[in-house]
Amino acid sequence: MVQPARKLNGSRLVRFAWLPLCLVLAACHVDMYDQPRYQPNQVSTFFRDGRAMRPPVENTVAIGSFDPDSALLTGKVNGELASELPVELTAELLEHGRTRYDAYCAPCHGIAGDGNGVIAYRGPLQVPSLHQDRLRTVAIGYFFEVITNGVNRMYSYANRIPPEDRWAVAAYVRALQLSQYADVNDLSAEERQQLGVK
Amino acid sequence: MSAQIFPRNANAIVWVSILGLVLLVGGIVAALVGLYLSPWFTDVGVPKAQPVPFSHKHHVDQLMIDCRYCHATVERAAHAGFPSTDTCMSCHSQVWTNSPLLQPVRDSYRTGDPVVWRRIYDLPDFVYFNHSVHVAKGIGCASCHGRIDQQQLTAKAQPLFMGWCLGCHRNPEDNVRPRDEVFNMRFDPLTLPLEERVKLVESYQIPTDGRLTNCYTCHR
Numbered sequence: 540m541v542q543p544a545r546k547l548n549g550s551r552l553v554r555f556a557w558l559p560l561c562l563v564l565a566a567c568h569v570d571m572y573d574q575p576r577y578q579p580n581q582v583s584t585f586f587r588d589g590r591a592m593r594p595p596v597e598n599t600v601a602i603g604s605f606d607p608d609s610a611l612l613t614g615k616v617n618g619e620l621a622s623e624l625p626v627e628l629t630a631e632l633l634e635h636g637r638t639r640y641d642a643y644c645a646p647c648h649g650i651a652g653d654g655n656g657v658i659a660y661r662g663p664l665q666v667p668s669l670h671q672d673r674l675r676t677v678a679i680g681y682f683f684e685v686i687t688n689g690v691n692r693m694y695s696y697a698n699r700i701p702p703e704d705r706w707a708v709a710a711y712v713r714a715l716q717l718s719q720y721a722d723v724n725d726l727s728a729e730e731r732q733q734l735g736v737k
Numbered sequence: 738m739s740a741q742i743f744p745r746n747a748n749a750i751v752w753v754s755i756l757g758l759v760l761l762v763g764g765i766v767a768a769l770v771g772l773y774l775s776p777w778f779t780d781v782g783v784p785k786a787q788p789v790p791f792s793h794k795h796h797v798d799q800l801m802i803d804c805r806y807c808h809a810t811v812e813r814a815a816h817a818g819f820p821s822t823d824t825c826m827s828c829h830s831q832v833w834t835n836s837p838l839l840q841p842v843r844d845s846y847r848t849g850d851p852v853v854w855r856r857i858y859d860l861p862d863f864v865y866f867n868h869s870v871h872v873a874k875g876i877g878c879a880s881c882h883g884r885i886d887q888q889q890l891t892a893k894a895q896p897l898f899m900g901w902c903l904g905c906h907r908n909p910e911d912n913v914r915p916r917d918e919v920f921n922m923r924f925d926p927l928t929l930p931l932e933e934r935v936k937l938v939e940s941y942q943i944p945t946d947g948r949l950t951n952c953y954t955c956h957r
Contacts, residue, residue: 574862579816590851642803657800662832694827699809
């Protein structure tokens with residue numbers, strides 16, 4: 540005896556109504572937490588040196604980062620160290636320079652620029668004072684040059700301090716130097732009275 | 738008179754069983770929630786082994802080195818910037834030059850192979866987070882990273898639940914601080930009166946119209 544084929548009626552369909560839910564739940568997957576793409580500083584098994592962040596090919600120049608005629612980017616004018624700031628000197632620039640100086644320079648050079656920073660204090664380091672005559676009279680482009688390329692035992696800070704910020708630091712170093720050699724005669728009569736000097 | 742099918746204490750057994758079942762289910766749920774919130778799952782306060790046992794307490798608290806000395810792109814980019822070996826060596830070519838603890842750093846400097854640090858704060862990949870905007874709007878490092886200046890070994894200070902992100906996005910005035918205190922670990926924004934913090938929210942143009950709690954603010 541042959542069984543008659545069962546009809547696909549409504550109540551049978553309802554019993555399988557949960558099936559489409561499987562499709563939706565299939566998206567609930569931890570793969571979304573770690574998607575197949577690289578994050579900064581991630582380890583890569585694809586590249587031989589294991590770095591996901593690729594160092595640029597040698598001699599690569601980023602757009603806008605190179606102009607041999609720009610004093611702003613090279614610190615030089617006609618091959619000589621720039622003697623003037625290539626940016627406008629404002630109170631904001633000096634304030635910005637102060638935050639950069641305190642973050643990047645003060646550990647060695649000291650908050651006041653006298654070479655007594657905390658690293659110099661802890662280590663066997665002699666850090667030159669920024670208030671010596673040689674540095675007080677040198678062209679301002681020299682500070683840009685030193686931040687960019689380093690000097691003696693000081694490393695380059697070019698990859699941490701962008702060119703505009705380097706000029707802000709240079710300007711602030713000049714302000715620091717001025718602060719240590721301020722002339723009392725530059726003050727107004729009122730200010731001199733406050734200090735108790737004639 | 739018919740015989741009793743159930744013993745006298747049947748009612749009591751039923752009630753105790755129901756109570757026991759409720760307590761059991763409740764206990765299991767409570768245990769799971771507790772596990773979910775515990776450091777066993779969230780890693781809060783649990784340092785990971787690193788190639789060099791770097792101490793933020795020594796560098797930040799004792800030497801008072803600014804966060805930006807190493808995390809240089811925190812004001813400019815989404816990623817705070819992990820220090821390259823060159824950054825470590827800009828001091829450690831001069832100080833602690835013979836420390837065996839720093840051997841991996843010196844090896845890395847010599848060979849060019851990076852030091853493989855283990856990430857502490859790992860957001861899910863479907864979350865967009867940008868350091869620079871938080872710093873620019875007066876949210877201090879300590880608001881998310883805790884008193885990292887007191888950590889000998891680096892560990893997570895927050896479980897990074899979405900509700901925690903939203904808490905600050907709903908009430909930014911609870912965490913905002915003056916911009917020049919962002920990198921100051923000792924500063925507590927709650928020492929400022931509420932009116933001043935509300936003023937900061939206004940002057941830093943932190944949106945309070947609900948934009949900060951839109952899904953696409955972080956999930957884009």
